[in-house]
Amino acid sequence: MNFELDEDLIVLKRHVRDFVQNEVEKVVMQIEEENKIPEHIVEMSKEMGLFGLSIPEEYGGLGIGMVGKCALYEEIGATHNGFTTLIGAHTGIGTVGIVEMGNEEQKQRYLPDMASGNKIGAFALTEPDAGSNATNLKTTAVKKGDQYILNGTKHYITNATEADIFTVMAVTDPSKGAKGITSFIVEKDFPGFYVGAVERKMGLHGSHSAEIIMDNCEVPVENVLSSEGQGYVNALKILTNGRAGLAARNLGSCQKLLDLSVLYAKERVQFQVPIIEHQAVAHMLAEIAVEIEALRSFTYRVAWMVDEGQKVIKEAAMLKLFGSEVYNRVADKALQIHGGIGYISDYPIERFYRDARITRIYEGTSEIQKNIISAQLNKEYS
Incomplete structure (x- = not known):
């Protein structure tokens, strides 16, 4: 396995x-208070090509492989997770369906605008009665x-208020169960398409996550x-493909939390010495560092497997499970190291702590990942 980046990617990683x-x-506090990514940040992201990471060069994107994408996601994950999610949901589940499964006419029509960020992508699977049980769709x-x-109605759709292009799953033949579900590329301006309530x-x-409503x-x-x-x-292919990228974003957040925690532990004095010299704190820092290195190795191994065209159903589920659980454990330890100041919303630890929690739920809960892993093990040992 080779995780080395070429010179162009190293330069881009530095720029990111x-x-x-x-x-x-x-602007992280501005994002928190206004619940909005400032327009100049979005425009700068477009100029850097961040919306086109997954899209081949012939359609205006950067055409970066999964290892390269993970290297960039790791940098993006080190900041406000709302910004991270805007980019990640678009370059992951929002566009990968068209890139991987679209025909040439669809690619020519949609990908150039999505690569530039002029049109944002979203993925619409979840419904009120179809979350983890994705075969229980009611949208027809x-x-x-x-x-x-x-x-039908979808909910919890990330980027719904910003998106122009939606990959929507709907039932075309109720008699066939999972085999009766079809995916569609739906534009926000199609007659009968509406964005509903934005979820707090x-x-x-x-x-932003919101309902989308399709009424004829x-x-x-x-x-x-x-x-x-x-x-x-x-x-399933779209979700599997995106799991290495999601883990890389979690990895970037974990590394940021470690950086903040070490610096704080060296500065904060209790009982006449910096708290990094207290064994309880030192051990928490050591545990965080070990988990981060394990997640980093696992992330890039699965990313390399994706680039090699290998089957990664089990490994991607393992990585999604491990990455989200590590992020939550790291956030919890970081808050404990910071003590009371970590609980105050003027400081970043509290924000990362809240943001971490959803990673064990979205794009497949931890429990669903365990189901996938065990099902693959059952096949391997049969």
């Missing part, structure tokens, strides 16, 4: 780090002439992604 430290970090798609008519969240401020929404037949009946398979 500078952007995060010198621009995004300046009925073919009428040269279009499908979609009816515990964390990820600046990243008219979708052209040429907007079927892959083919009819492949929607559930497509959804």
